[in-house]
Amino acid sequence: MKVLVAVKRVIDYNVKVRVKPDNSDVDLTNVKMAMNPFCEIAVEEAVQLKERGIVSEVVAVTVGPKAAQEQLRTALALGADRAIHLETDEVVESLGVAKLLKKVVEDEQPSLVLMGKQSIDTDNNQTGQMLSALMGWAQATFASKVAIEGDTATVEREIDGGLQTLSLNLPAVITTDLRLNEPRYAKLPDIMKAKKKPVDTRSVADLGVDIAPRVELVRVELPTERQEGVRVGSVDELVDKLKNEAKVI
Amino acid sequence: MATLIFAEHQDGALDPATARVVAGAKALGEPIDVVLMGHQIDGAARQAAEIDGVSRVLVADNEAYQHVLAENVSKVLVELSGEYTHLLASASTTGKNVLPRVAALKDVSPLTDVIAIESSDTFRRPIYAGSAIATVKSLDTLKIVSLRATAFEPAGQQSAASIEPVTVVEVSTTSRFVSEARPEGERPELTSAGVVVSGGRGMGNGENFKLLEAVADKLGAAIGASRAAVDAGYVPNDMQVGQTGKIVAPELYIAVGISGSIQHLAGMKDSRVIVAINNDDEAPIFRVADYGLVGDLFEVLPELAQKL
Ligand SMILES: Cc1cc2nc3c(=O)[nH]c(=O)nc-3n(C[C@H](O)[C@H](O)[C@H](O)COP(=O)(O)OP(=O)(O)OC[C@H]3O[C@@H](n4cnc5c(N)ncnc54)[C@H](O)[C@@H]3O)c2cc1C
Ligand SMILES: Cc1cc2nc3c(=O)[nH]c(=O)nc-3n(C[C@H](O)[C@H](O)[C@H](O)COP(=O)(O)OP(=O)(O)OC[C@H]3O[C@@H](n4cnc5c(N)ncnc54)[C@H](O)[C@@H]3O)c2cc1C
Numbered sequence: 001m002k003v004l005v006a007v008k009r010v011i012d013y014n015v016k017v018r019v020k021p022d023n024s025d026v027d028l029t030n031v032k033m034a035m036n037p038f039c040e041i042a043v044e045e046a047v048q049l050k051e052r053g054i055v056s057e058v059v060a061v062t063v064g065p066k067a068a069q070e071q072l073r074t075a076l077a078l079g080a081d082r083a084i085h086l087e088t089d090e091v092v093e094s095l096g097v098a099k100l101l102k103k104v105v106e107d108e109q110p111s112l113v114l115m116g117k118q119s120i121d122t123d124n125n126q127t128g129q130m131l132s133a134l135m136g137w138a139q140a141t142f143a144s145k146v147a148i149e150g151d152t153a154t155v156e157r158e159i160d161g162g163l164q165t166l167s168l169n170l171p172a173v174i175t176t177d178l179r180l181n182e183p184r185y186a187k188l189p190d191i192m193k194a195k196k197k198p199v200d201t202r203s204v205a206d207l208g209v210d211i212a213p214r215v216e217l218v219r220v221e222l223p224t225e226r227q228e229g230v231r232v233g234s235v236d237e238l239v240d241k242l243k244n245e246a247k248v249i
Numbered sequence: 250m251a252t253l254i255f256a257e258h259q260d261g262a263l264d265p266a267t268a269r270v271v272a273g274a275k276a277l278g279e280p281i282d283v284v285l286m287g288h289q290i291d292g293a294a295r296q297a298a299e300i301d302g303v304s305r306v307l308v309a310d311n312e313a314y315q316h317v318l319a320e321n322v323s324k325v326l327v328e329l330s331g332e333y334t335h336l337l338a339s340a341s342t343t344g345k346n347v348l349p350r351v352a353a354l355k356d357v358s359p360l361t362d363v364i365a366i367e368s369s370d371t372f373r374r375p376i377y378a379g380s381a382i383a384t385v386k387s388l389d390t391l392k393i394v395s396l397r398a399t400a401f402e403p404a405g406q407q408s409a410a411s412i413e414p415v416t417v418v419e420v421s422t423t424s425r426f427v428s429e430a431r432p433e434g435e436r437p438e439l440t441s442a443g444v445v446v447s448g449g450r451g452m453g454n455g456e457n458f459k460l461l462e463a464v465a466d467k468l469g470a471a472i473g474a475s476r477a478a479v480d481a482g483y484v485p486n487d488m489q490v491g492q493t494g495k496i497v498a499p500e501l502y503i504a505v506g507i508s509g510s511i512q513h514l515a516g517m518k519d520s521r522v523i524v525a526i527n528n529d530d531e532a533p534i535f536r537v538a539d540y541g542l543v544g545d546l547f548e549v550l551p552e553l554a555q556k557l
Contacts, residue, residue, distance in 0.1 A: 162432050246522045
């Protein structure tokens with residue numbers, strides 16, 4: 001069975017973003033970019049399923065600018081077999097990404113689509129659910145355990161109150177949470193091998209999918225920063241401040 | 250036109266976040282309906298009807314909705330949404346599981362985790378782990394928005410609005426509920442607690458969280474954790490506070506043995522008063538703390554529990 005993994009190019013999670021002086025957007029010039037951490041977890045899960053003999057082919061897909069090829073190469077180095085690059089310089093919203101991924105799903109007919117639960121730039125947490133809905137498939141978001149048997153997937157999900165287990169008919173969309181696995185690091189020979197794996201690049205403009213923005217970015221600002229408070233020298237002083245100054249206890 | 254709020258419930262009781270979502274929805278200046286989906290949820294429906302500002306409570310009571318599976322619940326919301334300009338929910342795991350599905354089916358670009366409503370089409374939401382706040386304008390006719398409940402004060406009470414049944418029945422054929430494990434606790438729920446005491450990697454192991462519990466007991470506090478503490482298996486996942494866990498904004502947040510990564514701060518920096526207890530006086534958590542105590546948590550916590 002075939003698995004499709006959607007990966008997104010985002011700012012590296014260690015980088016603190018800056019906002020442009022005119023407040024029009026965040027400033028990503030010369031910022032270190034990387035694969036969204038939740039997508040790394042999705043790739044790892046797909047590769048592990050292949051290593052366990054459950055999956056025969058892992059296809060990575062991304063929607064993004066030319067530079068997003070780097071993230072596809074990372075996916076290939078981590079064990080994906082081939083990649084599809086839907087290239088565009090436009091900002092594509094989740095809805096547009098979901099529609100584009102639907103096209104790929106219709107072509108590729110995977111039994112499973114693995115995606116991150118959220119991207120750490122926009123923190124949207126929605127694209128997987130949207131693709132699943134457009135396909136009329138089952139979904140399991142925030143997965144912390146995935147077991148596949150025949151044409152069902154049993155998925156444990158991290159929900160606000162604890163853990164929930166669902167059984168899904170395949171094909172389905174599963175989005176990854178942090179505890180699903182620990183992504184491996186790509187080894188140098190794998191990075192070299194990845195350079196020879198096929199990447200099929202298609203222009204988004206040629207796909208005939210409506211990706212016109214539905215959301216206008218009006219302004220981007222820094223949040224009001226907290227001021228550093230005081231250091232207290234003892235537990236007694238802390239309790240006193242909380243009682244008599246902050247009046248929170 | 251009107252606003253529809255998709256509300257949650259647990260063990261027959263309404264999710265307390267609902268009153269906060271209703272308060273947020275008031276800024277839209279339209280009549281507010283609340284819809285509840287589940288099985289045997291009359292009690293929750295009555296609670297919803299008594300939230301100030303609610304015009305009508307719609308109840309879809311059917312065994313098919315018992316576990317609020319996204320596949321069928323989203324279809325009911327699609328059916329209902331025709332009469333509304335706004336569909337809102339709390340940005341909980343359930344809200345985030347369901348709303349984007351409805352949005353895709355309605356061909357709408359949804360907005361997640363909104364912290365302020367500026368007008369009927371303009372909203373503010375944090376991006377990049379709260380490092381920036383974006384003001385965004387939705388161009389869709391139906392706005393589908395999840396609200397970060399902690400950013401809104403709960404609405405008050407009113408005499409009960411009318412409760413009406415929803416008769417559409419959608420059964421999910423593609424997914425099935427298997428089981429649920431909810432760690433039972435006596436403690437207040439993390440996202441609505443007035444005081445939160447959180448432990449990080451510095452706690453060393455799960456057993457040591459007892460030291461935090463002793464402090465939490467004195468304060469009637471909920472207990473949270475950093476991702477490092479959850480990943481290490483000290484405590485369950487539902488205790489994770491942060492960008493990719495729960496967002497909390499209590500009156501008092503006490504961070505113990507937590508360094509203060511940007512991802513952790515994203516989940517707690519809107520707390521009114523922050524206390525940091527850490528043995529590294531350079532730890533970034535001190536930069537957001539109102540009161541910082543440099544010290545060994547294994548000495549500080551027992552003393553704190555005793556002196557509270
Ligand atoms: C006005 C406006 C301005 C924006 N400006 C910026 C900007 O400056 N910088 C920026 O980075 N974003 C920006 N965005 C957001 C950008 O369009 C998002 O990439 C888009 O919304 C889709 O991803 P998401 O973050 O919603 O995905 P989420 O739902 O948070 O991500 C979940 C998962 O979906 C999959 N996925 C998401 N996007 C892709 C993709 N492109 N290719 C493959 N898989 C994917 C991944 O598996 C990911 O883990 C802007 C959006 C708007 C509306
Ligand atoms: C995609 C992604 C998502 C993430 N999401 C989250 C999230 O939602 N929430 C989150 O919390 N993190 C998240 N993280 C992880 C985050 O980057 C940090 O790794 C994590 O928050 C660190 O946890 P910590 O502060 O407990 O551990 P550390 O950074 O290791 O800090 C431990 C602290 O304990 C102190 N300490 C040790 N011993 C003692 C002692 N005896 N007494 C007092 N102090 C002591 C140390 O000085 C240190 O400051 C995410 C990371 C990624 C990549």
